[in-house]
Amino acid sequence: MSSSSAASIGQPPPPAPPPEEEKKCLNSELWHACAGPLVCLPTVGTRVVYFPQGHSEQVAASTNKEVDGHIPNYPNLPPQLICQLHDVTMHADVETDEVYAQMTLQPLNPQEQNDAYLPAEMGIMSKQPTNYFCKTLTASDTSTHGGFSVPRRAAERVFPPLDFTQQPPAQELIARDIHDVEWKFRHIFRGQPKRHLLTTGWSVFVSAKRLVAGDSVLFIWNEKNQLLLGIRHATRPQTVMPSSVLSSDSMHIGLLAAAAHAAATNSRFTIFYNPRASPTEFVIPLSKYIKAVFHTRISVGMRFRMLFETEESSVRRYMGTITEVSDADPVRWPSSYWRSVKVGWDESTAGERPPRVSLWEIEPLTTFPMYPSLFPLRVKHPWYSGLAALHGTLQMLMLVSITLSPKSLLLGLFPCIIAVSISRDCIVEQSVRVMGF
Numbered sequence: 001m002s003s004s005s006a007a008s009i010g011q012p013p014p015p016a017p018p019p020e021e022e023k024k025c026l027n028s029e030l031w032h033a034c035a036g037p038l039v040c041l042p043t044v045g046t047r048v049v050y051f052p053q054g055h056s057e058q059v060a061a062s063t064n065k066e067v068d069g070h071i072p073n074y075p076n077l078p079p080q081l082i083c084q085l086h087d088v089t090m091h092a093d094v095e096t097d098e099v100y101a102q103m104t105l106q107p108l109n110p111q112e113q114n115d116a117y118l119p120a121e122m123g124i125m126s127k128q129p130t131n132y133f134c135k136t137l138t139a140s141d142t143s144t145h146g147g148f149s150v151p152r153r154a155a156e157r158v159f160p161p162l163d164f165t166q167q168p169p170a171q172e173l174i175a176r177d178i179h180d181v182e183w184k185f186r187h188i189f190r191g192q193p194k195r196h197l198l199t200t201g202w203s204v205f206v207s208a209k210r211l212v213a214g215d216s217v218l219f220i221w222n223e224k225n226q227l228l229l230g231i232r233h234a235t236r237p238q239t240v241m242p243s244s245v246l247s248s249d250s251m252h253i254g255l256l257a258a259a260a261h262a263a264a265t266n267s268r269f270t271i272f273y274n275p276r277a278s279p280t281e282f283v284i285p286l287s288k289y290i291k292a293v294f295h296t297r298i299s300v301g302m303r304f305r306m307l308f309e310t311e312e313s314s315v316r317r318y319m320g321t322i323t324e325v326s327d328a329d330p331v332r333w334p335s336s337y338w339r340s341v342k343v344g345w346d347e348s349t350a351g352e353r354p355p356r357v358s359l360w361e362i363e364p365l366t367t368f369p370m371y372p373s374l375f376p377l378r379v380k381h382p383w384y385s386g387l388a389a390l391h392g393t394l395q396m397l398m399l400v401s402i403t404l405s406p407k408s409l410l411l412g413l414f415p416c417i418i419a420v421s422i423s424r425d426c427i428v429e430q431s432v433r434v435m436g437f
Contacts, residue, residue, distance in 0.1 A: 027228060030178055031090045033132060033218055034099045034230040035275040037315050038307055040284075041101060042085050047286035050081040050105055052259045053329065053338045054282025055271060056252055062277045063248035071252050077260040079336030081107050082286060086268065092178040097209065097231050099178065100274045103283060107263050131158050134218040134232075134313035142206050142213050148185075148198040155187075155196035158221045162189055173198070175219065175229035183229060218313065232276060282338075284360060292360035293337055298322055303365040304343070306357060318353060320345045322364075328356050 032039065042048045060066050083105040092099045133154035135141075141148050150159075162169035170188040177183060186200035211217070214234040221227055255271075262269040273283060298304075305317045324342035327334055339356035 026090050026092060026178060027176075027180075028090065029222060030220060030228045030230050031092070031099050033134075033220060033228075033313070034092075034097070034178060034232060036309050037313055038309055039275045040281065041088055041090075042103075042283060042285045044085055044088050046085055047108070048083050048085045048105065048283050049286055049289040050083050050259070050271070051079065051282045051336075051338045052077060052081070052256060053079060053333045053336055054278075054280065055255055055259075057280075058274060058278040058282065059248060059251045059255065061279055062274065063251070071249060071256075073332055074256050074260040077256060077263055079333045079338060080289075081105075081259065081263055082113050083107050084112075085283075094179070096233060097178050098233065098274065098276060100272055102270060102272055104268055104270050105262070105283070106268045107266050109266055131221040132218060133158055134216055136216050136311055137211060137213055139213045142211055142215075144203050144207070146203075148202045148217075150187075150196040150198065152196060154219075158219050159187060159196075159227070162187070164189075173227060175227040177229050177231075216313075235277075279354070280358070280361065288360050289337075292358075296359050296364060297366075298325065298341065298359070298364050300324060304362040305365060306362045308353070318345060318347065320353070 085103060086106060087102075087104040089102045090099065091102060133151065135151065135154070138149075140146050159173060160171065162171055168188055168190045170186060173185045173187045175183050175185065183205050184201045185198040185205070188197050188199055189195070190197065205211075209231055211231065212234075216232040216234070218230045218232070219227060220230070258269050261267070271283070273281070275281075300322055302322045303319065304322060305319050307315055308318055310316045320343045322341055323344050325340060326342065327336055328339040329336070337359060339354075339358055341357050341359060341362065342355060343357055343362075345353045
């Protein structure tokens with residue numbers, strides 16, 4: 001991995017590990033657990049859609065600096081690139097343990113896009129282990145004179161059982177981190193009230209990993225009867241950038257220029273995806289994209305739900321309402337599906353939720369039956385990397401009279417008129433029942 005390569009683009013490229021480190025294969029289960037329960041890596045060999053607009057968001061989030069107006073536009077760079085995914089490798093920063101993925105992409109020419117079959121797989125969903133727990137560290141947990149307080153149920157589920165005939169019950173635990181380094185802890189059950197603690201060895205681990213209150217640790221007991229240990233540093237503003245790291249503007253220009261060159265020449269390029277720093281995934285399976293853009297029916301006022309990661313690595317659905325469908329950045333990224341849905345959130349925590357989301361992130365809720373389309377959408381024209389087949393606004397209205405059989409009427413399906421409206425922003429199919437047709 002070379003961070004100086006002209007074709008490598010991403011949030012500040014992690015320090016290149018030594019050759020012997022690079023040869024090691026990281027534990028996939030631990031990598032996914034550290035990445036989070038909603039992280040999905042596409043499958044090597046499949047078609048994916050790359051969003052340079054989303055990649056630019058990752059740089060902004062990593063450097064805590066938005067895109068400046070003086071950064072040049074690249075009019076020949078489509079808002080979405082359909083690519084072949086040639087390689088995916090999982091990594092972790094040697095100093096911070098922050099996990100990231102390296103992907104090698106190659107834009108497809110129109111013929112390749114037209115001939116390609118949609119892959120059946122929807123990506124590698126985060127492989128969250130069964131026996132694991134994640135805890136956000138308190139000030140007491142990170143004290144140099146204290147220990148790590150383990151929730152009782154978590155200790156009983158993940159750690160080997162203690163021998164309660166001993167007084168006090170205690171054992172030595174050996175856990176391996178993301179770099180396969182062993183850490184030894186003394187696990188003891190004591191105190192008033194009695195509780196599970198990691199004592200000897202814990203302060204050494206906290207100091208080595210530079211953990212502070214608000215960071216998280218997770219323990220996994222895998223199928224090989226091994227104890228794995230991962231960390232997640234809480235997001236903290238980066239006030240001083242290392243001198244070796246490119247400026248935010250340079251990284252924005254670099255990723256846009258590299259993507260534009262790859263799109264023009266159909267050449268391979270490399271990107272880095274940091275799941276903990278990136279607001280959302282900017283490389284998704286083509287099948288997921290097609291399903292969302294061409295088979296998801298949305299309209300203003302429609303209710304939806306969306307998954308979010310919460311504390312302790314759990315997942316929760318939040319509800320909201322679609323308020324607008326439009327370009328998030330009509331000047332730099334016109335006709336982009338990235339965050340094209342403006343939403344309003346139900347709960348008091350709405351301030352923590354994004355005001356705009358992408359179609360493939362939400363699950364629309366309908367309160368009326370959706371009739372299957374009589375005319376399945378078929379894209380007959382080859383797509384260029386930015387889906388030129390949908391260039392401009394195409395409005396097509398088809399009114400079809402349908403006479404259903406008496407058997408269908410008994411099933412409660414009345415004659416209806418189906419109006420299909422196709423535009424560059426979204427595809428909406430509306431069913432209107434007609435009584436007394």
